[in-house]
Amino acid sequence: MFLASGLSNSKELAQEYVLTGVGLLAGSTILVLTVIWGTCVIVGSRDFPSNLASPSPGSNPTQSRIKKLLSPLTDAGIITDMETSYTEKNKETSTTARIMALSVVPFIIILVPKILHLSSSLQRIAVICTLCVSLVFLILYFIYQVFQPWVQERRLEYIKHEHLVVDVLTHVQQQTMGRLLSEDGAPNVPAITRLFHEVDQDGDNYISFSELKELLQEIRFRKSHRDQDEILAEVMKEFDLNCDKKITTDEFVTVLTKWIDDTKRAMDKRYHTVRSLKDLYQFAKIRSILNMYALSWPAHSRMDILDHRFFDTIDLDKDNCISGSELKEMLLDVNFGKIPWDVDEVVVKVMEEFDVNGDQTINEDEFVAGFARWLNTTSNLAPNSGEDEDDMFQKKWEEIDKLVEEKTIGMSIWAWTKALALLVLGVIILAVLAEPLIDSVQNFSSTASVPSFFISFILVPLATNARVAISAIKSARRKKPRTTSLTFSEIYGGVFMNNVLGFSVLLSLVYFRGFSWDFSAEVLVVLMVSATVGLSANFCSTFPVWTSIVAFLLYPLSLLLVYLLDDVCHWS
Incomplete structure (x- = not known):
């Protein structure tokens, strides 16, 4: 944006654009x-394991009271790249933080002439060198992303985690005899609690890893997942909220309830990133609906259903087949309480489950076999047709895995042409929108009698980073170690791109328009904040809640430091 505006306007106006650009770079x-x-630290915080938050022995009462008062700030927080007995240690987040810390190298180079009081000609050489280093860093980062696509793999792994949740919930649905949801669509806590006591074979009110393994060993996990022990370890970590290597009743109920609520919420908001997530929720709704319908007909017991009387009730035109319209008519006549549902979607799903021969109608044999299976009165009455859904998902995930591992990267001319065309289109859009944005900042600055730098430092970053903020906060709120690490990885990666790419653009404008470098104070502040957070995240994986207070304080302190260096010390 700033290249488009700065290169096409007068030198004086371009200088203002550079000032605005520096503010936006530093502010973002x-x-x-x-x-x-x-x-993200606050919303993603969880209680630390006991070995991290345990009080020191021999502390006096005063120290104990102080420690208890400060416990919300010290005994909870986030852990990235956490090493547990269940999973291998991942270092991607600290790697991203290390990469982000490297983005301050160009800042150090550009500050050398100012610190050493070098001549203007040497300062211009420093600008050229810094620009070259920034561009090299940018290119190397692109190459690194191509040959080490672990960020994409982690995103893919998060989607696979949704499938894992579906697998577990589906199995629990079977173990609870279809009673995972109550009649009003809410999680059936008594049924979940009963399942806990069934799994707790030794009766100690805890589920151990071996007992959980016994519960889940019958699940046919999709082959795209990792090995079974690693999957079970991941499930154990999901349930073991306090990291004591055993699952209590409250933990078991809390996690399953949360999974069900998240699934329902995702479907109600139409977040269809995982098809089977939708299928599970739809299946639960259909099952509740039809069970409620069967119960609403006192004369129609399960034997009534099996000897075809229920079928005759639905078959309005008596042609010995149930059509989609007849099925819809039946569903519309029943009060289903608070269960959220779409009747057309339910009809389609029932047809998929019951219509074995694919003729868009349900005959008596198909109806009896399908309904009896759903009511758990018989099993395997309906033959399987077509490709098994697990096999379908397996093939899809294998294709995606190959794509991420660069085994089947599309190298066609059309793929390259499309990518370049989209890139050019984005540049054109930015070029068109750049000048109005800069003009708005300048006009607002003049009207409010506030330097444009502070407008671009405070207000513009709030607008341009709103999407990043919302996405990061929503991910951190899940309070899961994997998503927390991924959230902070994306934060560090975004900062690296902002530092290197944004700085390269500004240096290009300064060099090609022949400007002097007068923004050392702003660069110094960005260097200090980036280096502090980058080095901290590189050497530490645990961040208590109190670190968020330090982070919040850095924001006004950064603005104050820029003001002191520029307007008081005239350092730039």
């Missing part, structure tokens, strides 16, 4: 690493 980086970073 500092906002993300302070306010957004700190907010």
Whole structure:
């Protein structure tokens, strides 16, 4: 944006654009690493394991009271790249933080002439060198992403985790005899509690890893998942909220209830990233609906259903087949309580489950076999037709895995042409929108009698980083170690791109328009914040809640430091 505006306008106006660009660069980086970073620590915080938060022995009462008062700040927080006895240690988050810390190298180079009081000609050489280093860093980062696509793999792994949740919930649905949801669509807590006591074979009110393994060993996990022990370890970690290597009744009920609520919420908001997630929820709704319908007919017991009387009730035109319209008519006549549902979607799903021969109608044999299976009175009455759904998902995930591992990357001319065309289109859109944005900042600055730098440092980053903030905070709120690590990885990766790419653009404009470099104070502040957070995340994986307070304080302190260096010390 700033290249388009700065290169096409007068030198005086371009100088203002550079000032605005520096404010946006500094403001965006500092906002993300302070306010957004700190907010993610708070919303993603969980109680630390006992070995991290245990009080020291021999403390006096005064120290104990102080420690208890400060416990919300010290005994909870986030853990990235956590090493447990269940999973291998991942270092992607600290790697991203290390990469982000490297983005301050160009800042150090550009500050050398100012610190050493070098001549203007040497300062211009420093600008050229810094620009070259920034571009090299940018290209190397692109190459690194191509040959080490672990960020994409982690995103894919998160989607696979949704499938894992579906597998477990489906199995639990079977273990609870179809009573995972109550009649009003809410999680059936008594049924879940009964299942806990069934799994707790030794009666100690805890589920151990071996007992959980016994519960889940019958699940046919999709082959795209990792090996079975690693999957079970992941499930154990999901349930073991306090990391004591055993699952209590409250933990078991809490996690299953949360999974069900998340599934329902995702479907109600039409988040269809995982098809089987929708299928599970739809199946639960259909099952509840038809069970409620059967119960609403006192004369129609299960034997009534099996000797075809229920079929005759639904078959309105008496042609010995149930059509989609007849099925819809039946469903519309029943009060289903608070269960959220779409009747047309339910009809389609029932047809998929019952219509074995694919003629868009349900004959008596198909109806009896399908309904009896759903009511758990018989099993395997309906023959399987077509491709098994698990096999279908397996093939799809194998294709995606190959794509991520670069085994089947599309190298066609059309793929390259499309990618380049989209890139050019994005550049054109930015070029068109750049000048109005800069003009708006300048006009607002003049009207409010506030330097444009502070407008671009405070207000513009809030707008341009809103999507990043919302996405990061929503991910951190899941309070899961994997999504927490991924959230902070994306924060650090975004800051690296902002530092290197944004700085390259600004240096290009300064060099090609022949400007002097007068923004050392702003660069110094960005360097300090980026290096502080980057090095901390590189050497530490545990961040208590109190670190968010430090991060929040860095934001106003950064603005104050820029003001002191520029307007008081005239350092730039």
